[in-house]
Amino acid sequence: MSERDSGRAVATFEDVTFGYSETPAVEAVSFGLDAGDFLGLVGPNGSGKSTLVRLLLGLDRPDAGRVRLFGQPAHEVDTGTRVGYVAQAAATAGRKMPVTVREVVRMGRYPHVPHGRFRREDRTAVDDALATVGITDLDTRRLGALSGGQRQRVFIARALATEAEMLVLDEPTVGVDAASRESFFELLATLNREGMTVVLVEHDIGVVTTYATHVACVNRRLYFHGDADGFAESDALAQAYGANQRIVEHDHDHDHEHHD
Amino acid sequence: MTDAGTITAVVDSILDAFTALLGFVGSAFCRLFGAVGVDLVCYPFMQRALLAGVCVGVVAPLVGSFLVHRELALIGDTLAHAAFAGVAVGLFLGSATALPVSPTLTALVVAVLASLLVQLIAERTDTYGDVSMAIVLSGGFALGTVLVSLTDGGIAVSINQYLFGSLSTVRREDALVLSLLSLAVVGIVWRYYRQFVAVTFDETAAQVAGIDVTQTTRLLVVLTAFVVVAAMQIMGVILVAAMLVVPVATAAQLSRSFRESMLVAVVAAELAVVVGIGLSYSYGLAAGGTIVLVAIGGYGLALLVRRVGRR
Numbered sequence: 195m196s197e198r199d200s201g202r203a204v205a206t207f208e209d210v211t212f213g214y215s216e217t218p219a220v221e222a223v224s225f226g227l228d229a230g231d232f233l234g235l236v237g238p239n240g241s242g243k244s245t246l247v248r249l250l251l252g253l254d255r256p257d258a259g260r261v262r263l264f265g266q267p268a269h270e271v272d273t274g275t276r277v278g279y280v281a282q283a284a285a286t287a288g289r290k291m292p293v294t295v296r297e298v299v300r301m302g303r304y305p306h307v308p309h310g311r312f313r314r315e316d317r318t319a320v321d322d323a324l325a326t327v328g329i330t331d332l333d334t335r336r337l338g339a340l341s342g343g344q345r346q347r348v349f350i351a352r353a354l355a356t357e358a359e360m361l362v363l364d365e366p367t368v369g370v371d372a373a374s375r376e377s378f379f380e381l382l383a384t385l386n387r388e389g390m391t392v393v394l395v396e397h398d399i400g401v402v403t404t405y406a407t408h409v410a411c412v413n414r415r416l417y418f419h420g421d422a423d424g425f426a427e428s429d430a431l432a433q434a435y436g437a438n439q440r441i442v443e444h445d446h447d448h449d450h451e452h453h454d
Numbered sequence: 455m456t457d458a459g460t461i462t463a464v465v466d467s468i469l470d471a472f473t474a475l476l477g478f479v480g481s482a483f484c485r486l487f488g489a490v491g492v493d494l495v496c497y498p499f500m501q502r503a504l505l506a507g508v509c510v511g512v513v514a515p516l517v518g519s520f521l522v523h524r525e526l527a528l529i530g531d532t533l534a535h536a537a538f539a540g541v542a543v544g545l546f547l548g549s550a551t552a553l554p555v556s557p558t559l560t561a562l563v564v565a566v567l568a569s570l571l572v573q574l575i576a577e578r579t580d581t582y583g584d585v586s587m588a589i590v591l592s593g594g595f596a597l598g599t600v601l602v603s604l605t606d607g608g609i610a611v612s613i614n615q616y617l618f619g620s621l622s623t624v625r626r627e628d629a630l631v632l633s634l635l636s637l638a639v640v641g642i643v644w645r646y647y648r649q650f651v652a653v654t655f656d657e658t659a660a661q662v663a664g665i666d667v668t669q670t671t672r673l674l675v676v677l678t679a680f681v682v683v684a685a686m687q688i689m690g691v692i693l694v695a696a697m698l699v700v701p702v703a704t705a706a707q708l709s710r711s712f713r714e715s716m717l718v719a720v721v722a723a724e725l726a727v728v729v730g731i732g733l734s735y736s737y738g739l740a741a742g743g744t745i746v747l748v749a750i751g752g753y754g755l756a757l758l759v760r761r762v763g764r765r
Contacts, residue, residue: 251662253658253662272664273662273664274663274664274665277662279658279659279662279663280659281656281659290523290706291523291654291655291706292705292710292711292712292714292715293655293711294710294711296711297651297713298655301651301652301655301656301663304648304649304652304663305664307648308648308649334711336710352659356663362662
């Protein structure tokens with residue numbers, strides 16, 4: 195972190211430890227994220243990836259160490275208009291609730307317009323977001339009637355409608371078919387090339403090394419942080435997954451990070 | 455004149471104005487429908503019952519839409535049983551102190567307290583556990599029955615109308631209270647629609663979007679308490695929850711958008727209330743039960759329409 199250009203830093207983790215029970219879910223983790231990075235966050239199941247995301251978004255506060263986002267302690271940041279978030283299992287969410295594609299994408303503007311009428315710029319942002327992910331023609335469809343891949347794009351469009359500086363996605367393609375997954379990650383890479391900072395939690399290592407510019411490999415502790423090419427050449431993966439074998443019997447009781 | 459006297463005088467004049475307004479609207483409806491042989495709108499007690507029904511038909515599906523799609527429908531039932539304890543408190547205080555205590559108002563106070571208790575338990579345990587909900591539900595009902603047994607014989611008669619609902623016992627002050635509650639519910643849902651929708655759809659994303667999920671949920675459960683107390687009068691505490699759930703389930707079959715589903719739910723609920731009250735009046739049937747059966751019939755019809763529509 196210290197060698198980073200602080201003007202470009204979006205987020206920093208400094209010696210962060212946090213746990214839901216006595217065993218920490220993440221321990222002594224330090225890394226940084228710069229504007230324009232596409233960070234892939236990898237690790238085995240229950241390794242603390244989702245926990246790091248919650249800390250990054252300020253939803254949880256570290257037990258020790260500091261998490262800073264946009265130059266402030268993460269929990270003090272008003273993330274509403276600055277971060278677009280796509281939750282785990284978003285592809286399977288909202289099946290039952292009657293809600294149209296456009297209604298979901300409009301929710302991305304709510305941080306800008308909590309009450310009152312949408313302005314022209316809000317409607318434009320919604321239309322642009324629908325167009326960017328290629329679902330303009332689906333806008334009056336009910337969300338529950340879409341395929342997993344289409345639904346995924348709806349959630350990205352909601353995040354884009356916010357016109358945020360950073361996208362945070364927590365295993366977004368669970369339940370999405372292979373072809374849709376690929377075009378989805380292409381979309382993320384395109385957004386990133388256009389300047390969007392992306393944080394992607396992903397269990398598929400191949401995806402991360404293909405599309406991400408940077409990789410953080412965690413299993414409670416940070417095993418690797420650097421550019422994607424360096425990660426492919428390192429043995430961090432074997433170490434991180436190997437470590438899991440040893441701690442697995444202690445780890446299953448906080449495996450439920452958040453599957454809501 | 456004492457302060458209490460002033461308050462009584464003010465309340466009385468509000469009640470008189472409210473009664474006059476209701477009478478004016480009622481006689482207009484009476485002229486309209488009386489001409490075609492529908493005389494039930496011509497009696498003041500039925501006018502009050504219909505007003506109660508129409509209010510419930512609006513507010514129950516509005517709040518129910520957020521509860522059902524967050525899988526919190528059981529909260530309605532829980533708060534209804536807590537409201538029953540509130541009714542018993544009112545009747546008990548009334549007979550013990552000989553003060554004119556309104557059971558509707560004590561029900562409101564107890565239901566709101568119970569809603570905050572349920573919410574507090576949920577916040578502490580991170581879940582709306584069915585165990586904690588069942589404890590508040592049965593605890594409320596148990597407290598109610600004990601208080602009833604502590605009071606003289608007369609109370610047992612009036613408790614029935616709260617358990618099963620009644621068209622004939624909606625008093626002027628009850629009609630006023632539930633009109634005000636309904637206005638409050640509509641106003642608050644209107645004002646905080648986006649917050650409620652976002653939290654209902656995706657809690658974590660709503661939190662990242664800067665919405666205070668805890669406060670929004672507290673507001674929702676308090677609104678549920680309002681609806682339960684407003685609906686209790688004609689529906690009875692045992693059947694109140696149906697109005698929060700059934701029209702919403704009907705609308706979910708027929709609607710694409712959430713906005714549309716709320717509108718369809720209100721229409722479904724109003725149909726159930728008006729048809730139910732009409733049948734109840736004509737054939738001397740239990741009002742709450744008739745309304746709920748009509749509502750469930752509507753749900754069955756919606757399932758059928760959807761199945762046919764898919765072909």
